[in-house]
Amino acid sequence: MSKAQQFHIVHIVHGSEEHLGPLAMLAVGIPIEKVPGGNWWTIDAQARPGDRVVFYIRRPVSCLVAIGTVISHPRLQDDPSEGWYGRYIADIADVQLLSHPIPVQEIRQRFRNWAYWRQPRAHICVPPQFAKTFWDYVLSHL
Incomplete structure (x- = not known):
């Protein structure tokens, strides 16, 4: 896969309000x-090092807040004491906070044909038809 193709593989990962502090620390x-919590996040099992990540913080924030880069292959969280036991996780680096969060309402308006944003509940790999436009839109908020 060429670097140009790899650049446009974008994942949306989820966090809660409590993750804002650790994201700022990483940034x-x-x-x-x-x-x-370190620098790992739950992510699609198909993610690869070099893929890009957009961090979405769920309610009550309901905003995109940062970007990053996957730096490890996903691995199964096999520690039963961890809250994400049985899910795939990957290490994320190069975290950058957006200059201002992008509210979910704004994303819904911008990407009306993308059903995911009606109820964004889980991490996903951004569909190819939205990836470049979405990534460029997020980058415009750095």
């Missing part, structure tokens, strides 16, 4: 071992 370069 300013605080060492991973000092960031609560």
Whole structure:
């Protein structure tokens, strides 16, 4: 896969309001071992290093807040004590916060034909027909 093709593989990963602090810590370069929860996120099992990530924070925030890059192959979370046991996770780096969060209402207006945004409940790989336009739109908010 060429770098040009790889660049347009974009994943949306989810977090909750409590993840805003750790994302901000990663964005300013605080060492991973000092960031609560580290730098891994649940992600599609097909993700690959170099794929891009957009972070969506669920209610009550309901906004896109940051971007990053997948740096590891997904692995199954096999620690039963972890809340994400049985799900695929990958390490994320190069986290950058958006200059201002993008509310879900704005995304729904911009991408009216993308049904996912009616109820964004889980991480996904952005469908190819939306990937470049979506990624460029998110980048315009850095």
